[in-house]
Amino acid sequence: MILRDLVLAAVLLLASPAAAEVPLDPGQSATVRLSPQRDLVYPVAPPLTRPPANHGAILGIDIDEPGRYHVALGAPGWIEMTGDGKPVPAAGHSHGEPGSGVAKTVDFDLVPGHYLVMLSGMAEGETSITVGR
Numbered sequence: 001m002i003l004r005d006l007v008l009a010a011v012l013l014l015a016s017p018a019a020a021e022v023p024l025d026p027g028q029s030a031t032v033r034l035s036p037q038r039d040l041v042y043p044v045a046p047p048l049t050r051p052p053a054n055h056g057a058i059l060g061i062d063i064d065e066p067g068r069y070h071v072a073l074g075a076p077g078w079i080e081m082t083g084d085g086k087p088v089p090a091a092g093h094s095h096g097e098p099g100s101g102v103a104k105t106v107d108f109d110l111v112p113g114h115y116l117v118m119l120s121g122m123a124e125g126e127t128s129i130t131v132g133r
Contacts, residue, residue: 021060021116026069029130032057034122043082046120053077056120059129063110067133071117072096072105074128078121079106083113101128 024030034055037046046056056077063069068091071079081088091109096102117131 021058024059024061024117024129024131026061026063026131026133029128031126031128032059032119033126034119034124036124037120042118042120043085043116044080044087044118046080046118047078049078049121052123053121055122055124056118059117059119061115061117061131063112063115066111067109069108069110070105070130070132071108072102072130072132073119074101074103075122075125076103077119077127079104080118080120081106081108081115082118083110083115088115 022032034057037049037054037056040056040058042056042058053076071081073079079090079093081090088108088110091107093104093106095104117129119127119129
């Protein structure tokens with residue numbers, strides 16, 4: 001793991017709800033500490049959830065090249081995305097094979113710009129996330 005990966009992982013693990021969005025680079029895997037959803041300000045309301053699955057995170061990502069991007073989570077939960085304050089429709093989704101470390105993947109067709117990846121409906125703790133093509 002290179003120093004940049006360590007720094008990004010530290011930033012993500014120390015992220016608090018006060019820092020409304022945490023940066024994530026395409027092609028980067030990271031571990032995200034989840035916060036209670038009541039402490040997060042989602043630009044689009046997430047699906048209704050109940051304890052213990054009432055934690056989430058908000059991550060910012062800048063896309064430079066158009067294409068289909070896959071957002072993969074290491075734990076079960078909802079994955080939503082917004083661009084310019086509007087929901088981005090999912091192009092598809094799948095679930096990981098048992099033992100793969102991937103609980104869910106959602107695909108999005110994106111154009112260059114800034115997006116928010118919104119996680120919700122997750123149990124307390126942390127999860128791995130990867131955004132790639």
